[in-house]
Amino acid sequence: MSSPEHVVIIGNGVAGITAARHIRRISDKKITVISAESDYFFSRTALMYVYMGHMKWEHLKPYEDWFWEENRIELRQAYVEKIETSSKMLFLRGNEKISYDQLILATGSVPRFLGIEGEDLQGVQGLVSKQDLELLEENTKNCRGAVIVGGGLIGVELAEMLHTRKIPVTMLIRETAFWQNALPVKDAQFISRHIESHGIALKHETEIKQISGTNGRVNSIETTLGEEIGCDLLGISVGVKPNIDFLKGSEIETDRGILVDPFLKTNIRDVYAIGDCAQHREPVKSRKDIEAVWYTARMMGETVAQTICGKPFKYQPGHWFNSAKFFDIEYQTYGNVSANPGEDEQHFHWEHSDGTKAITIAFDTSSSTFLGINTYGIRMRHEIFDRWLTEERDLEYVLKHLKQANFDPEFYDRHEKEIFSRFKESV
Numbered sequence: 200m201s202s203p204e205h206v207v208i209i210g211n212g213v214a215g216i217t218a219a220r221h222i223r224r225i226s227d228k229k230i231t232v233i234s235a236e237s238d239y240f241f242s243r244t245a246l247m248y249v250y251m252g253h254m255k256w257e258h259l260k261p262y263e264d265w266f267w268e269e270n271r272i273e274l275r276q277a278y279v280e281k282i283e284t285s286s287k288m289l290f291l292r293g294n295e296k297i298s299y300d301q302l303i304l305a306t307g308s309v310p311r312f313l314g315i316e317g318e319d320l321q322g323v324q325g326l327v328s329k330q331d332l333e334l335l336e337e338n339t340k341n342c343r344g345a346v347i348v349g350g351g352l353i354g355v356e357l358a359e360m361l362h363t364r365k366i367p368v369t370m371l372i373r374e375t376a377f378w379q380n381a382l383p384v385k386d387a388q389f390i391s392r393h394i395e396s397h398g399i400a401l402k403h404e405t406e407i408k409q410i411s412g413t414n415g416r417v418n419s420i421e422t423t424l425g426e427e428i429g430c431d432l433l434g435i436s437v438g439v440k441p442n443i444d445f446l447k448g449s450e451i452e453t454d455r456g457i458l459v460d461p462f463l464k465t466n467i468r469d470v471y472a473i474g475d476c477a478q479h480r481e482p483v484k485s486r487k488d489i490e491a492v493w494y495t496a497r498m499m500g501e502t503v504a505q506t507i508c509g510k511p512f513k514y515q516p517g518h519w520f521n522s523a524k525f526f527d528i529e530y531q532t533y534g535n536v537s538a539n540p541g542e543d544e545q546h547f548h549w550e551h552s553d554g555t556k557a558i559t560i561a562f563d564t565s566s567s568t569f570l571g572i573n574t575y576g577i578r579m580r581h582e583i584f585d586r587w588l589t590e591e592r593d594l595e596y597v598l599k600h601l602k603q604a605n606f607d608p609e610f611y612d613r614h615e616k617e618i619f620s621r622f623k624e625s626v
């Protein structure tokens with residue numbers, strides 16, 4: 200009897216582990232998952248709660264440790280230094296080699312840095328990995344103050360984390376308001392005000408110019424407006440980029456990420472890429488070529504499992520959605536709400552006077568077709584918006600039926616009538 204095919208997955212994040220679980224569910228292949236960061240899969244999105252003391256490290260593991268052996272998924276904690284696709288061989292740090300029949304690259308992201316002098320000082324760091332979290336613990340012992348560069352999702356998490364330890368935080372934001380490269384300006388200003396209400400000093404339209412240190416450790420920065428701010432921690436959160444440096448010298452084609460076709464195949468036979476590290480050659484309409492979010496990583500894991508097990512499946516991510524939390528405000532987005540809409544897109548924005556709830560609905564200028572919605576401080580039902588986007592409903596329909604999408608039955612009585620009358624006034 201011939202031995203089963205060997206699928207090797209590099210990366211034990213949500214993409215790699217989802218692929219492993221689904222391959223096991225539908226096949227008898229031998230599965231090995233190699234990952235350098237941690238021995239077991241953990242929830243990266245919950246890293247902040249460990250620092251804030253709401254969870255212990257063990258709570259981040261969605262599966263019990265026995266799960267992997269029981270499901271015949273071999274886990275190896277090791278770093279892959281090199282891939283030789285001609286011989287289907289992986290070279291691990293420490294001179295070990297592993298061969299594969301099919302290879303899935305699920306190597307995630309690494310923090311982007313600014314490339315300015317002083318970034319190698321102690322106390323300067325990003326936040327992506329378990330090791331970054333451990334470093335943050337070290338770096339924030341006796342910390343007098345922190346500066347965070349960048350106003351994205353990780354930056355605001357970092358601000359909240361430090362705030363719970365009573366560390367004064369200043370955030371430098373290049374745009375006029377928080378995350379304005381992703382949020383329409385009114386939404387961005389609404390979130391800026393909320394972050395400031397927590398005592399975080401936001402410096403808009405400000406960048407970092409220089410980092411200074413003593414004895415190898417950061418002690419202050421200078422902004423582009425000439426202000427000097429003392430700090431023991433400098434958090435860099437200007438985005439992430441695909442973790443692909445180790446592929447240099449291999450035959451696998453990369454651009455900013457690992458290039459894949461709609462089946463998540465790379466240019467090399469039997470080599471696939473999924474999750475944050477993958478860059479789609481032909482992104483689905485109105486989607487980005489690299490989408491570094493949890494649910495798309497999981498969907499790619501499910502999709503590639505089918506293809507590898509002989510049922511070729513195209514990656515079809517459906518309508519975009521995402522969620523996050525900005526201190527106390529939960530944010531959800533469905534469809535496309537452009538940060539800087541062109542002439543063919545208009546926005547209806549409503550904000551409650553208490554500063555904790557808002558919505559922005561994007562619609563097509565000429566047909567009024569619903570394009571997407573951002574909600575803040577209001578939990579909405581994903582499947583309803585998904586359906587309305589598919590059915591191409593118009594703005595008036597969406598506003599009239601908003602109650603259907605709402606989880607909170609009392610919300611309608613409190614706010615939706617006001618939202619609808621505000622809309623009527625605005626047309």
Ligand SMILES: Cc1cc2nc3c(=O)[nH]c(=O)nc-3n(C[C@H](O)[C@H](O)[C@H](O)COP(=O)(O)OP(=O)(O)OC[C@H]3O[C@@H](n4cnc5c(N)ncnc54)[C@H](O)[C@@H]3O)c2cc1C
Nearest residue numbers: 210212213214234235236279306307327474475491492493
């Ligand atoms: C702090 C933080 C908060 C986030 N919050 C959200 C959120 O609220 N919502 C959301 O949708 N997304 C969020 N994200 C993004 C989300 O976590 C990622 O999109 C997702 O985890 C990507 O999964 P992945 O499996 O592609 O990669 P990863 O989870 O990054 O896993 C890749 C693994 O591969 C390993 N690896 C890489 N190269 C090698 C090598 N050569 N050898 C061995 N191992 C290797 C890495 O060490 C890593 O463990 C957040 C990310 C961070 C950092």
